[in-house]
Amino acid sequence: MSITLTPGPPARRRWRWILTEAGSALLGVVLLIWSLAPIYQMFLIALDPEEGEIEFDGNLWPPEPSLEGFRAVVTQKARYLEDFWHQFGNSLYIGLLTMVLTVLIGSLASFAVGRMRLSKGSLLTNAALLTYAIPASFLIVPYFRIMHTYGLSNSPWAVIAAQVTFALPFAILMLQLYAKLIPFELDDAARVDGASAAQLFLRIYMPLMIPALAVVAVYALLLAWNDYLYQAVLLSVRNMTVSVTQGQLFADVDAPYNAMMAAAILYVLPPIALLFALRRYVVAGLTIGGTGDTRVS
Amino acid sequence: MSSTQRVLAAGQPVSVKGPWRSPGHRHLHGSDFTWAIAFVLPYAAVYVAFVVYPFGYALWLAGKPSLYAELVADPLYLSTVVNTLLFVGLGVNVKMFLALLLSGFFLRRRWWIRALLAVYILPWGVAAAQACVSFHWMLIGELGLVDGVLSAAFGIDGPNWFGGRWIGLGSDIAAYIWKWMPFWTVIFLAARLKIPRDIYDSAKIDGATGYRRFVHVTFPLVANLYLLCTLLSTLWTVGDFTTVYLVSGGGPAGATDVLATLGFHYAFETSRPALGIAAVISALPVLIPIAIVLMRRLQTSEAQL
Numbered sequence: 001m002s003i004t005l006t007p008g009p010p011a012r013r014r015w016r017w018i019l020t021e022a023g024s025a026l027l028g029v030v031l032l033i034w035s036l037a038p039i040y041q042m043f044l045i046a047l048d049p050e051e052g053e054i055e056f057d058g059n060l061w062p063p064e065p066s067l068e069g070f071r072a073v074v075t076q077k078a079r080y081l082e083d084f085w086h087q088f089g090n091s092l093y094i095g096l097l098t099m100v101l102t103v104l105i106g107s108l109a110s111f112a113v114g115r116m117r118l119s120k121g122s123l124l125t126n127a128a129l130l131t132y133a134i135p136a137s138f139l140i141v142p143y144f145r146i147m148h149t150y151g152l153s154n155s156p157w158a159v160i161a162a163q164v165t166f167a168l169p170f171a172i173l174m175l176q177l178y179a180k181l182i183p184f185e186l187d188d189a190a191r192v193d194g195a196s197a198a199q200l201f202l203r204i205y206m207p208l209m210i211p212a213l214a215v216v217a218v219y220a221l222l223l224a225w226n227d228y229l230y231q232a233v234l235l236s237v238r239n240m241t242v243s244v245t246q247g248q249l250f251a252d253v254d255a256p257y258n259a260m261m262a263a264a265i266l267y268v269l270p271p272i273a274l275l276f277a278l279r280r281y282v283v284a285g286l287t288i289g290g291t292g293d294t295r296v297s
Numbered sequence: 298m299s300s301t302q303r304v305l306a307a308g309q310p311v312s313v314k315g316p317w318r319s320p321g322h323r324h325l326h327g328s329d330f331t332w333a334i335a336f337v338l339p340y341a342a343v344y345v346a347f348v349v350y351p352f353g354y355a356l357w358l359a360g361k362p363s364l365y366a367e368l369v370a371d372p373l374y375l376s377t378v379v380n381t382l383l384f385v386g387l388g389v390n391v392k393m394f395l396a397l398l399l400s401g402f403f404l405r406r407r408w409w410i411r412a413l414l415a416v417y418i419l420p421w422g423v424a425a426a427q428a429c430v431s432f433h434w435m436l437i438g439e440l441g442l443v444d445g446v447l448s449a450a451f452g453i454d455g456p457n458w459f460g461g462r463w464i465g466l467g468s469d470i471a472a473y474i475w476k477w478m479p480f481w482t483v484i485f486l487a488a489r490l491k492i493p494r495d496i497y498d499s500a501k502i503d504g505a506t507g508y509r510r511f512v513h514v515t516f517p518l519v520a521n522l523y524l525l526c527t528l529l530s531t532l533w534t535v536g537d538f539t540t541v542y543l544v545s546g547g548g549p550a551g552a553t554d555v556l557a558t559l560g561f562h563y564a565f566e567t568s569r570p571a572l573g574i575a576a577v578i579s580a581l582p583v584l585i586p587i588a589i590v591l592m593r594r595l596q597t598s599e600a601q602l
Contacts, residue, residue: 227425228425
């Protein structure tokens with residue numbers, strides 16, 4: 001084994017350091033522009049005082065920024081957005097229920113399979129993953145028909161059912177991987193103390209799984225929040241959501257674009273707020289175990 | 298002190314590899330079995346009602362072989378298959394590779410890189426429909442932001458981003474990468490944070506730094522995760538409807554359609570639901586093996602997402 005600790009004379013090392021720093025600064029700028037350009041574009045249009053402006057007129061900042069677009073949205077004066085708060089409520093309803101149901105059903109199933117040593121339990125995990133062999137957009141036609149059979153046509157519950165179905169396989173996978181970190185001795189000890197399976201689930205499993213549950217919750221909310229297809233097809237006009245209204249921009253050439261983009265910005269806020277609120281748990285959930293040095297704060 | 302408290306007081310073991318299966322000699326019996334069934338029941342119900350039944354129904358609707366003959370005869374279908382392969386193949390692989398490289402960049406311990414990470418993951422939080430609409434407008438020709446900046450800064454006339462098949466697909470792939478790269482970067486970043494420091498220290502003594510460290514030390518350690526994520530992402534991306542539908546709209550004249558948007562077009566715009574299902578079901582012979590490899594890999598390896 002040869003030991004070569006010095007990569008070169010000090011001058012060369014210094015040059016290398018400067019190059020590395022310059023390279024990362026350049027990469028940082030590129031990433032900043034790349035990440036922010038579409039978001040910046042949203043603000044540029046939203047802050048324009050005139051309704052129909054989407055052209056880029058050479059100004060990197062709107063000459064007369066105005067909150068007119070936002071005002072029209074909040075007061076529901078803009079065309080297409082007369083029911084903005086109602087639609088926002090529908091989105092929130094679908095998103096939150098998807099989140100709660102995914103966390104609940106997923107944690108129950110992963111507890112039974114992973115902790116209770118249900119024989120043939122892995123069959124369930126495999127069957128769940130098989131769901132992804134049938135991509136979400138493939139099932140939209142049969143869903144459209146079977147929701148009628150279930151009496152759910154035009155109901156938000158049709159969309160919730162679909163989103164929960166697609167969120168659960170990832171949720172169960174994630175929860176099972178994380179649960180491997182909880183020692184079985186804990187369960188056995190609680191058993192000796194006379195805990196039932198339900199107590200084990202509520203008092204030991206759930207509290208220790210909080211980081212993984214946070215990741216699953218954010219994932220499920222974003223899945224429902226990102227959905228366009230299922231909401232567009234399965235919901236009636238009365239139950240429409242913000243996501244679908246946005247897509248209808250294409251139908252009309254003189255839609256009130258500034259208000260539309262203001263609405264888009266408002267719609268983007270809730271998941272970002274959730275991600276921010278749960279960031280500590282999400283980081284802990286993603287860095288499962290965290291052996292070695294924990295360089296993340 | 299109860300035995301639970303005693304175990305808790307002893308602290309959590311750093312690594313728990315064994316106990317996953319080891320105390321398996323005890324079988325479930327009596328009330329425990331009832332509890333286990335009760336816990337699994339909600340998911341089983343969801344699975345039967347919203348996976349098995351609709352899937353069976355779809356197969357029954359699209360069972361007629363004549364539908365597939367009709368598909369193959371449609372030139373639009375063949376170009377759509379090529380588009381789907383390109384969109385998924387390029388989109389997923391470029392995204393994953395860049396995400397892996399960038400996760401290394403975000404490992405650097407600088408305050409500004411940490412702040413940049415917060416900005417970088419924003420696209421993950423921006424809803425897909427809104428992001429795609431914004432991308433569409435940014436690229437909408439000479440009125441769009443990109444061409445506007447190109448002509449203002451360099452005096453070049455930018456291309457018409459949705460004018461042709463290849464450039465339209467390229468725009469779709471760019472929007473797709475923008476939206477989904479942050480999520481996978483965070484997954485890889487989390488995995489690389491778990492690599493113990495001493496491995497790098499001994500690699501350094503052996504002379505492995507920079508590029509060689511990445512190829513011979515880091516990559517072998519995350520290779521399995523990389524493969525799993527790529528397979529999972531492939532399955533998800535084949536079902537991606539929003540990106541193509543809202544960025545290029547499948548245009549010009551269906552030249553950039555992928556299977557997901559073509560199926561939608563058949564089913565809801567030309568009212569041929571069976572043909573729509575057939576179009577998307579034709580991808581199953583590729584997707585099911587991918588799902589099976591994914592399941593096998595997850596079972597046999599010590600994979601951790």
